[in-house]
Amino acid sequence: MQRVDVTGEPVPITARIGSLVNPLLDQLPSYQSLLYRRKSSTSKPKRRGSSRNRLGSFGSGKSGVNTITKYEERQNGQTLQRPVRELPRTMAEKRTDRDQRLKQDQKLSRWTQRRRSTHRYLKRLREDAQERLNSLVLWRGDIHLIEGMFGTGILSYFSFLRFLVMLNLLIFLLMFSFVMLPIIIAPHTEGNITYNQADGSKCSVYPNSARRGLVIFHEHITDLLSGGGFLEQTYLFYGYYKVDAVRFPWFNYNLALAYLLVTIAYILLSLIWIVKRSASGFKRNLIQDVDRFQSFCNKVFAGWDFCITNENAGKLKRSSLLYELKVNLEEERIKQKIADRSRTEKCRIYAIRLILNIFVIAVLAACFYSIYWATIFSQKAQLDQKKENFMVDLIYEYLPSIVITLANFITPLLFCLIINFEDYSPAFEIRFTLMRCVFMRLTSIGVLLFSLWSQITKCKDGPCDCGYNHLLYSCWETRVGQEMYKLTVFDFIIIAAVTIFVEFPRKLIVNYCNCRLAQWWGQQEFAIPQNVLEIVYGQTICWIGTFYCPLLPAICTIKYFFIFYIKKVSLMNNCRPATRPFRASSSNFFFLVVLLIGLALACLPVLVGIAQINCSQACGPFVNYTVSWEVVPRTVSELPIGIRSLLFALASEACAVSLFVITCLVMFYVIALAGAHKRVINQLREQLVLEGRDKRFLIEKLCQAQKPPTVWSSPSQPQPRTSRDSRGSRGSSRSPSYHTSFSSNYNDAMFLAHAPPHSSTHV
Amino acid sequence: MGNKQTIFTDEQLDAYQDCTYFTRKEILRLHGRYHELAPHLVPMDYTKEPDCKLPLALIVNMPELNENPFRNRIVESFSEDGLGNLSFNDFVDMFSVLSETASRELKAIYAFKIYDFNVDNFLCKEDLEKTLNRLTKEELTSEEVQLVCEKTIEEADLDGDHKLSYADFENMITRAPDFLSTFHIRI
Numbered sequence: 001m002q003r004v005d006v007t008g009e010p011v012p013i014t015a016r017i018g019s020l021v022n023p024l025l026d027q028l029p030s031y032q033s034l035l036y037r038r039k040s041s042t043s044k045p046k047r048r049g050s051s052r053n054r055l056g057s058f059g060s061g062k063s064g065v066n067t068i069t070k071y072e073e074r075q076n077g078q079t080l081q082r083p084v085r086e087l088p089r090t091m092a093e094k095r096t097d098r099d100q101r102l103k104q105d106q107k108l109s110r111w112t113q114r115r116r117s118t119h120r121y122l123k124r125l126r127e128d129a130q131e132r133l134n135s136l137v138l139w140r141g142d143i144h145l146i147e148g149m150f151g152t153g154i155l156s157y158f159s160f161l162r163f164l165v166m167l168n169l170l171i172f173l174l175m176f177s178f179v180m181l182p183i184i185i186a187p188h189t190e191g192n193i194t195y196n197q198a199d200g201s202k203c204s205v206y207p208n209s210a211r212r213g214l215v216i217f218h219e220h221i222t223d224l225l226s227g228g229g230f231l232e233q234t235y236l237f238y239g240y241y242k243v244d245a246v247r248f249p250w251f252n253y254n255l256a257l258a259y260l261l262v263t264i265a266y267i268l269l270s271l272i273w274i275v276k277r278s279a280s281g282f283k284r285n286l287i288q289d290v291d292r293f294q295s296f297c298n299k300v301f302a303g304w305d306f307c308i309t310n311e312n313a314g315k316l317k318r319s320s321l322l323y324e325l326k327v328n329l330e331e332e333r334i335k336q337k338i339a340d341r342s343r344t345e346k347c348r349i350y351a352i353r354l355i356l357n358i359f360v361i362a363v364l365a366a367c368f369y370s371i372y373w374a375t376i377f378s379q380k381a382q383l384d385q386k387k388e389n390f391m392v393d394l395i396y397e398y399l400p401s402i403v404i405t406l407a408n409f410i411t412p413l414l415f416c417l418i419i420n421f422e423d424y425s426p427a428f429e430i431r432f433t434l435m436r437c438v439f440m441r442l443t444s445i446g447v448l449l450f451s452l453w454s455q456i457t458k459c460k461d462g463p464c465d466c467g468y469n470h471l472l473y474s475c476w477e478t479r480v481g482q483e484m485y486k487l488t489v490f491d492f493i494i495i496a497a498v499t500i501f502v503e504f505p506r507k508l509i510v511n512y513c514n515c516r517l518a519q520w521w522g523q524q525e526f527a528i529p530q531n532v533l534e535i536v537y538g539q540t541i542c543w544i545g546t547f548y549c550p551l552l553p554a555i556c557t558i559k560y561f562f563i564f565y566i567k568k569v570s571l572m573n574n575c576r577p578a579t580r581p582f583r584a585s586s587s588n589f590f591f592l593v594v595l596l597i598g599l600a601l602a603c604l605p606v607l608v609g610i611a612q613i614n615c616s617q618a619c620g621p622f623v624n625y626t627v628s629w630e631v632v633p634r635t636v637s638e639l640p641i642g643i644r645s646l647l648f649a650l651a652s653e654a655c656a657v658s659l660f661v662i663t664c665l666v667m668f669y670v671i672a673l674a675g676a677h678k679r680v681i682n683q684l685r686e687q688l689v690l691e692g693r694d695k696r697f698l699i700e701k702l703c704q705a706q707k708p709p710t711v712w713s714s715p716s717q718p719q720p721r722t723s724r725d726s727r728g729s730r731g732s733s734r735s736p737s738y739h740t741s742f743s744s745n746y747n748d749a750m751f752l753a754h755a756p757p758h759s760s761t762h763v
Numbered sequence: 764m765g766n767k768q769t770i771f772t773d774e775q776l777d778a779y780q781d782c783t784y785f786t787r788k789e790i791l792r793l794h795g796r797y798h799e800l801a802p803h804l805v806p807m808d809y810t811k812e813p814d815c816k817l818p819l820a821l822i823v824n825m826p827e828l829n830e831n832p833f834r835n836r837i838v839e840s841f842s843e844d845g846l847g848n849l850s851f852n853d854f855v856d857m858f859s860v861l862s863e864t865a866s867r868e869l870k871a872i873y874a875f876k877i878y879d880f881n882v883d884n885f886l887c888k889e890d891l892e893k894t895l896n897r898l899t900k901e902e903l904t905s906e907e908v909q910l911v912c913e914k915t916i917e918e919a920d921l922d923g924d925h926k927l928s929y930a931d932f933e934n935m936i937t938r939a940p941d942f943l944s945t946f947h948i949r950i
Contacts, residue, residue, distance in 0.1 A: 307945075
């Protein structure tokens with residue numbers, strides 16, 4: 001790039017030290033890689049030399065050019081490894097590079113040529129396929145719009161939602177193809193379905209719960225909302241799959257085994273997919289050095305979302321960046337304050353924290369107890385079959401869901417209030433409150449299930465005959481499935497209702513009413529953490545409930561599909577983005593960590609249900625087994641002896657212990673490797689610092705050596721400057737002392753020999 | 764694809780596809796966008812490689828760049844004359860570097876150029892002040908600005924010269940978690 005000064009002369013763009021123009025820095029190899037774009041040069045070395053005519057005015061002209069051409073040739077050899085598109089050059093240069101490479105390829109052997117061209121062709125094909133796949137991605141246009149209007153923080157929420165839709169769809173397809181499809185196609189392909197017959201024992205009595213006679217309309221609605229009545233004996237619930245085996249002409253399909261294996265498969269699939277998605281974010285989080293936390297650099301250089309296209313969004317982004325910077329400065333101040341705390345203050349703070357944590361635990365215990373009580377009350381009300389009133393019946397059915405939702409609404413407010421007294425740093429406050437809310441939300445489902453199971457396995461007189469209370473719960477899995485179904489439906493109704501009946505009026509009130517209350521309430525903020533918790537909660541219910549209600553993933557897919565549009569409309573019309581911004585990078589990682597916690601918490605009830613609790617004898621595919629897990633040992637015992645002994649060997653203690661030991665060894669090795677890498681990185685960083693100082697020192701000495709002695713007495717001579725150089729005058733005040741100190745200490749011919757390697761040369 | 768386009772030769776499109784992170788369709792779409800910025804200046808037929816440049820003012824008004832506080836610097840960094848006049852090659856190059864799939868190193872190089880306001884190959888305190896003022900529209904007090912600039916240099920400066928050379932910047936930006944996700948423009 002040629003800049004011109006007032007006289008029209010080309011101005012050299014060179015690196016500067018203080019105000020001293022330093023041509024030597026231009027010739028450094030590291031600087032060459034950063035050259036600004038200039039008029040395209042062809043491959044002829046003569047032209048290359050002329051394009052560096054800005055160096056010509058200084059003494060180092062010819063030799064500099066030669067070293068440059070030599071260096072570039074070497075560089076070309078190196079850059080052959082990098083694809084053309086990654087070079088920081090003008091398009092014309094890249095095209096000449098590409099043509100050069102193609103010409104060079106002609107000289108290679110035919111085999112290498114063919115390999116290269118197929119490689120290129122495959123790469124092209126893959127890119128085209130990728131582009132076509134991208135155009136099929138769900139909601140691409142919507143997400144693009146949201147990104148432009150609100151930035152990448154909120155975008156991450158919506159792409160997370162899309163991920164969950166895909167995940168649920170996949171789980172449903174798994175369930176459908178392995179459990180429902182055989183039953184559906186069996187009559188058409190001469191298959192024979194053998195049903196589990198009632199063996200006459202009292203455990204296998206399953207009264208039909210379908211309504212008879214004249215059914216009032218609102219009872220249909222009750223059935224639809226609670227999963228009872230006409231819905232109970234459908235594909236929706238576990239109880240319908242009372243199939244022993246499906247005998248096709250060519251093989252026997254063990255539906256019980258398939259049901260169990262699909263459950264395990266969908267849990268593993270979710271785990272693998274989530275881990276894969278979080279791997280990139282995890283790597284990035286690991287790279288972040290803990291002790292040199294780069295909050296400021298990250299915000300200044302990577303703070304602005306370049307994809308914002310909307311004026312309002314730009315304003316909001318600006319104000320949120322401002323807020324973040326102020327918070328950061330505040331954090332620095334608080335860190336200082338914390339460091340200055342006296343001992344009595346510390347004791348006081350710890351005492352307060354202890355009291356408040358006990359209070360939090362008490363609140364959680366109270367919530368859990370109320371959920372337990374609500375579940376038991378609801379179960380009793382359903383079993384007593386007291387038909388008081390349509391509305392009251394519905395409320396009794398939905399009592400656990402209502403209590404859970406209320407608890408999840410009140411506790412975050414409480415936690416936000418409490419955290420103010422605990423006096424943590426702002427970043428830690430946010431994280432800690434979030435963790436508390438996550439814990440509250442996800443364990444409330446566990447409490448619900450636990451209370452259900454305590455009901456199911458409790459009989460009036462001592463231990464239960466069938467392992468469960470067969471009088472009240474002839475098919476307890478269906479009942480659990482119904483509770484999960486109700487939770488899902490209620491969750492969806494609440495999200496839709498809050499949007500329509502709370503956020504929309506709020507917007508109207510705030511916009512059109514000028515009273516102080518409205519202004520204080522303010523417009524709705526799109527709080528990402530709370531929204532994410534909502535959908536993770538729904539997904540946890542889905543994971544737990546799929547075993548008991550195989551169609552639940554499909555319902556969740558449809559639910560999340562509608563939630564996307566509801567949230568999008570709400571965002572566009574009602575909300576403004578949160579003033580407390582949520583960083584995109586850490587947010588993706590945070591979402592997936594919370595999802596993993598949800599998955600882990602969901603595994604527990606499912607595994608306990610499969611392995612511990614006696615399955616019902618009156619319904620479902622596991623009628624002939626005591627616990628659902630029993631189908632696996634029974635199938636294994638029917639396998640040929642070779643495979644059986646192999647499986648036994650794999651499951652034996654010897655194999656497990658040796659696997660454990662190997663895993664431990666690998667883990668230790670990897671940890672040691674990581675530690676070694678960290679040490680190397682620190683060493684390299686220190687070396688970089690020292691090299692930078694060395695370079696600066698040497699260059700200053702060289703400049704000194706090049707200058708004629710008369711220059712030294714005067715301050716830095718006026719070099720050709722553009723208007724931007726006026727700032728260099730700040731440095732010039734320092735240069736006289738710099739000059740004189742060197743002139744007094746060193747003889748110009750000899751100073752290079754005497755120069756100490758690490759003298760401090762501050763500029 | 765089927766439809767015969769006469770804007771570029773096949774060879775040109777191949778070259779573009781190799782030299783940028785775009786596919787053929789996207790390059791044709793970019794040409795459409797370039798053309799609609801100045802329909803009377805930009806020819807529809809690029810097979811002869813016409814030498815047509817659009818001034819800074821036109822490019823900076825594109826909706827993708829309009830809200831960006833660094834739009835002038837972005838366009839200047841990709842122009843050959845340093846004043847912001849982009850040919851079609853420069854235009855494609857700009858959006859290629861700013862696309863989602865561009866490599867981190869390439870983005871770091873251009874990010875450094877963009878933030879280097881006085882074009883001296885260092886990010887000195889003045890550059891940082893300018894960056895900050897553009898980011899926050901001068902709503903920080905001057906002492907807060909000073910503090911933030913000092914802290915930023917302190918965090919990233921490795922060789923102790925109180926300004927950021929490219930090595931410092933690259934070392935810092937590769938560890939900035941948000942860089943890849945924010946430093947891209949979708950077109």
